[in-house]
Amino acid sequence: MKKTVDVSLPIGPLHPCFKEPARIRCETKGERVISAEMDLGYVKKGIERIMRGRPWQEVMFLAERVCGICSVIHNMVCIETLEKLSGIDVPERAAYLRVIVNELDRIQSHLLANFSYCYTIEHETLSMYLLNLRETAMDMLELITGARVTCAYMVPGGVRFDLRDEDRLTLEEALDHMEKELDRYVGMFKNGPLIAQRSKGVGIISRDDVIEAHGVGPVARASGIPESDRRLEHPTYRKLGFTPLSYEDGDNYARIMIRFDEVYQSIGLIRRCLENMVPGPIRGGGTVTAGEATHAGEAPRGELTYYVKTDEYGRIIDIAIRTPSIMNIESCAHYMLEGVSSAADITSTFISADPCIACAER
Amino acid sequence: MVEYLYEKDLRGMQFNILASTRHEWVIAELSSRYGVRKPEIRSRLIERLDMILLENLPARYEVWLDHGDGEDPIARELGVELLTVYIPLVEDTRMQDIAQETRVRIVEDGAHDDAIAEGLARVREMIRS
Amino acid sequence: MSFLQSIKNTVRSRSIHVSYVNVGSCNGCDIEVLAMLAPRYDIEQYGIYVHNNPREADILLVTGAFTPQWEDKLKSIWDKIPEPKAAIAIGNCPISGCVFNRRGSFVDPPVAKHIPIAAEVPGCPPRPTEILNAVLSLAPVVFKDYEEKQQ
Numbered sequence: 271m272k273k274t275v276d277v278s279l280p281i282g283p284l285h286p287c288f289k290e291p292a293r294i295r296c297e298t299k300g301e302r303v304i305s306a307e308m309d310l311g312y313v314k315k316g317i318e319r320i321m322r323g324r325p326w327q328e329v330m331f332l333a334e335r336v337c338g339i340c341s342v343i344h345n346m347v348c349i350e351t352l353e354k355l356s357g358i359d360v361p362e363r364a365a366y367l368r369v370i371v372n373e374l375d376r377i378q379s380h381l382l383a384n385f386s387y388c389y390t391i392e393h394e395t396l397s398m399y400l401l402n403l404r405e406t407a408m409d410m411l412e413l414i415t416g417a418r419v420t421c422a423y424m425v426p427g428g429v430r431f432d433l434r435d436e437d438r439l440t441l442e443e444a445l446d447h448m449e450k451e452l453d454r455y456v457g458m459f460k461n462g463p464l465i466a467q468r469s470k471g472v473g474i475i476s477r478d479d480v481i482e483a484h485g486v487g488p489v490a491r492a493s494g495i496p497e498s499d500r501r502l503e504h505p506t507y508r509k510l511g512f513t514p515l516s517y518e519d520g521d522n523y524a525r526i527m528i529r530f531d532e533v534y535q536s537i538g539l540i541r542r543c544l545e546n547m548v549p550g551p552i553r554g555g556g557t558v559t560a561g562e563a564t565h566a567g568e569a570p571r572g573e574l575t576y577y578v579k580t581d582e583y584g585r586i587i588d589i590a591i592r593t594p595s596i597m598n599i600e601s602c603a604h605y606m607l608e609g610v611s612s613a614a615d616i617t618s619t620f621i622s623a624d625p626c627i628a629c630a631e632r
Numbered sequence: 633m634v635e636y637l638y639e640k641d642l643r644g645m646q647f648n649i650l651a652s653t654r655h656e657w658v659i660a661e662l663s664s665r666y667g668v669r670k671p672e673i674r675s676r677l678i679e680r681l682d683m684i685l686l687e688n689l690p691a692r693y694e695v696w697l698d699h700g701d702g703e704d705p706i707a708r709e710l711g712v713e714l715l716t717v718y719i720p721l722v723e724d725t726r727m728q729d730i731a732q733e734t735r736v737r738i739v740e741d742g743a744h745d746d747a748i749a750e751g752l753a754r755v756r757e758m759i760r761s
Numbered sequence: 762m763s764f765l766q767s768i769k770n771t772v773r774s775r776s777i778h779v780s781y782v783n784v785g786s787c788n789g790c791d792i793e794v795l796a797m798l799a800p801r802y803d804i805e806q807y808g809i810y811v812h813n814n815p816r817e818a819d820i821l822l823v824t825g826a827f828t829p830q831w832e833d834k835l836k837s838i839w840d841k842i843p844e845p846k847a848a849i850a851i852g853n854c855p856i857s858g859c860v861f862n863r864r865g866s867f868v869d870p871p872v873a874k875h876i877p878i879a880a881e882v883p884g885c886p887p888r889p890t891e892i893l894n895a896v897l898s899l900a901p902v903v904f905k906d907y908e909e910k911q912q
Contacts, residue, residue: 283830284838286813289791290783291830307682311645311830313785318652319865332860338789338886382792401799408796419789419886481699482717484691577653590653592691600688628788630687645830648867 276300279613283312287390287617290627294603296616303616306607308599314631318589326352326426326558326584333576334420336591337629339382340569341420342375342411347567349424351576355561356426363550364428365506366543370441371414371423373536373543377448378407379570380488380529380536383624387526388459390621391468399455403448410444413437428553438544445537456530469523473606473619476520483601486594487572489623492528493520500568510542522622529624558584569594571624593629646678646686654690661693662719665711666756676759680721692718706738707731710751715759722758730754766909773819773904775808779896780818780842781851784835785861785868786825789886790852794822796889807897815841819904820896826854826861826868827875839876847879847903848872849895856881879903 277298283291291312297304317336321329333348334341346368353360360368381404388397408418414433415421423429433441459465475485480493490498496516501507515531517524560582566575572594579588602623610619650659659677663670677686685692696718701708712731716724734751738744762770781794797804798811812818815838827835839848850872853859858870872878879902882895 283834284782284813284815289795290788308684309642310649310683310687311642312828313783313825314645314648314828314830315785315787315826315861315868316648316866317861320861320863322865335787335789335860335885338787339792341787341789382795398798398800401796402801405796405799405801418888419793482692482695483688484695588653592654596684596687597691600684603682603684626788628786630684 279616281616283309285617287386287621289386290625292599292625292627294607294616294620296607298613301612303607303610306603306616308603310627310631312631313628317632318591321586321589324586326580326586329586329589330425331420331422333591334422336593336632337626338419339626340375340379340571340629342372342423343567343569343574345422345424346372347565347569347574347576348578349426350567351563351565351578352426352558352580353556354565355563355578355580356557356559358427358556358558359554361428361551361554363432363547364552364554366547367414367429367433367552368424369506369510370433370540370543371411371421371429373540374407374411374414376570377533377536378404378411380533381407383488383570383621384459384526384529386621386624387522387618390618391465393462393465396455396458396462399451399458403451403455406444406448410441413440425553426558427556428551430553432552433547441540442544445540449534449537452530452533459526459530466523468615468618469526469622470519470521472522472615473602473610473622474519474521475601475605479605480520480601483605484597485572485601486597487569487624488525488528488532489598489601490572491516492524494518498573500566500573504567507539510539510546512539522619525622525624571595571598571626571629573597591632593626593632595624595626595629598623599625599627599630642683643678646683647674649683649686650674650677650689655686658689658693666752666759668756668759672760676721677719681719685719689719706735706748709748710734710755715755722755726758727755730758762906762909766906769908770905773907774901777807777809777820777896777900777904778818779804779809779811779820779822780813780815781811781822781824782815782835782838784823784825784831784855784872785828786852786854790824790854793886793889794824794851794892797893799889802889802893804893807893809893809896815839816843818842819846820899821846821848821876822851822892822896823848823855823872823876823878824851826858826870827872828868832869832875835872835875845904845907847899848876849892849899850878850881851892852887853883853885856883859885 279296279298282293293309296306334345336344381400385397385400412418415423477493480490496514499514517528562579564577575592577590606619696714700713715722716727734747737747855872861868880899
């Protein structure tokens with residue numbers, strides 16, 4: 271048989287562009303990638319195994335330590351699953367506060383993802399601007415929840431802290447600031463000629479391939495599948511009149527632009543929450559009982575599904591977490607990287623899918 | 633002497649991936665569909681797929697349940713796309729041959745159940761080989 | 762102190778190269794290390810550069826409880842760093858395993874079993890300023906008069 275593969279190019283596990291350890295093995299012909307495989311296991315901690323047999327009060331904290339970047343949504347989906355299986359209602363104000371915190375988390379996660387991409391294509395100025403803007407979102411998270419990363423803000427039946435009136439003014443100011451600054455940065459990204467050359471038409475994934483690999487979140491929405499957004503099924507988001515965005519191209523540029531657009535959208539959602547919020551209780555209370563439920567929510571990276579089974583004392587008997595990064599990294603490794611024309615584009619395409627290895631391996 | 637640092641035996645870690653609740657469910661479904669024992673399915677999966685595809689098995693299986701094999705009931709019963717596209721365990725051409733021969737037999741003999749059973753037996757041999 | 766040593770001290774105090782390695786953390790500590798790059802904390806004003814290349818690093822930041830994949834690899838990364846060098850454990854995980862150190866998990870903390878750790882920054886995750894403070898206070902202890910201490 272004729273040998274078509276020239277070089278087997280391993281990237282990782284420790285690579286200057288990767289925030290986390292992962293190893294991509296690319297079969298290349300010249301510099302063109304023919305196929306890619308991934309080796310994992312660098313951050314496999316076995317969280318689901320630890321969670322089994324523990325009371326929900328412990329599982330709640332383990333759940334948000336599945337991923338340090340999108341810890342709020344892990345907390346939110348875990349708690350909402352527990353509420354669903356034991357029929358606990360949430361007060362209206364608490365529901366809005368949850369959306370506010372979740373959207374702030376989405377803003378910081380998307381900005382971090384775009385920072386990583388700009389850093390990988392070596393536009394360091396823009397990446398530093400974005401990282402600095404992310405600090406504003408982190409400040410607001412800290413202001414509302416009391417911690418920067420692992421905040422455990424939501425509990426069954428409500429949230430832990432109320433938003434004070436003076437904090438609300440600070441939050442509104444911060445949103446105005448973020449929107450104004452972001453206009454500049456998005457302009458820089460759109461009008462930079464070299465950025466367009468590095469991003470447009472690179473790492474294309476078609477709509478059918480996304481469906482095949484079950485790609486979710488920004489990866490799916492950049493390839494023209496807006497209906498994959500799980501926020502459409504969330505009652506509070508419905509009340510806010512949420513409509514998902516989408517791009518058609520499915521290349522790196524579309525994936526970065528959809529994240530920028532979603533940051534604007536999140537700012538709008540937080541503003542609408544602040545308008546609709548009326549003073550009221552933030553904690554309704556309730557007991558976690560025996561039951562079994564599957565619930566999905568929209569993480570910054572896409573659909574996050576929890577399957578939880580509890581006994582009558584609220585202990586977790588069985589749990590399965592399906593994180594969005596699993597699907598997105600798979601569609602990146604097996605579809606986007608195929609046919610990428612240079613070694614530099616391998617890393618930038620991989621980063622554009624916003625891989626979170628800690629999520630994927632748990 | 634060159635040290636092959638990265639080419640480490642990863643089978644233990646691949647097995648850990650397959651140990652979660654959702655993966656157990658997929659393996660049980662595959663096992664009952666094709667009549668192959670679970671440990672055998674696991675070892676074939678570990679041999680033939682890379683680690684991120686192993687992680688993604690439940691999602692891909694669910695997509696196949698919803699969209700896979702289109703309108704063709706015979707292909708769906710044999711799981712043609714399931715084993716070639718969604719969970720690529722067997723060769724595409726041989727799987728298509730089996731599906732084609734099964735279709736021909738159903739048209740010629742009219743024995744639908746027998747033909748499907750024979751097709752599944754041939755797929756089982758392919759998974760095992 | 763010799764003249765050569767004093768020159769070395771001056772140069773080293775303003776050029777500390779940092780590499781970070783994630784040996785099984787949840788990402789929380791990694792993004793706090795990354796946040797140090799942001800203009801708000803501006804790690805480069807102290808002469809600290811994040812390179813993520815062990816061969817040109819002076820300080821290795823280790824995050825995460827220890828997973829089995831790293832058993833052979835962390836030691837080899839540590840050996841690649843040129844002398845003088847130091848490792849800092851960031852977060853609770855490399856120190857004790859934090860919430861992951863339970864029966865049934867795959868992790869094997871502490872990291873100090875595998876490479877020598879010079880300083881520890883507890884927290885889940887620690888704030889960027891705390892990490893920065895740890896790097897800045899460790900650097901003179903390790904690098905000042907290194908050659909004279911060796912003799």
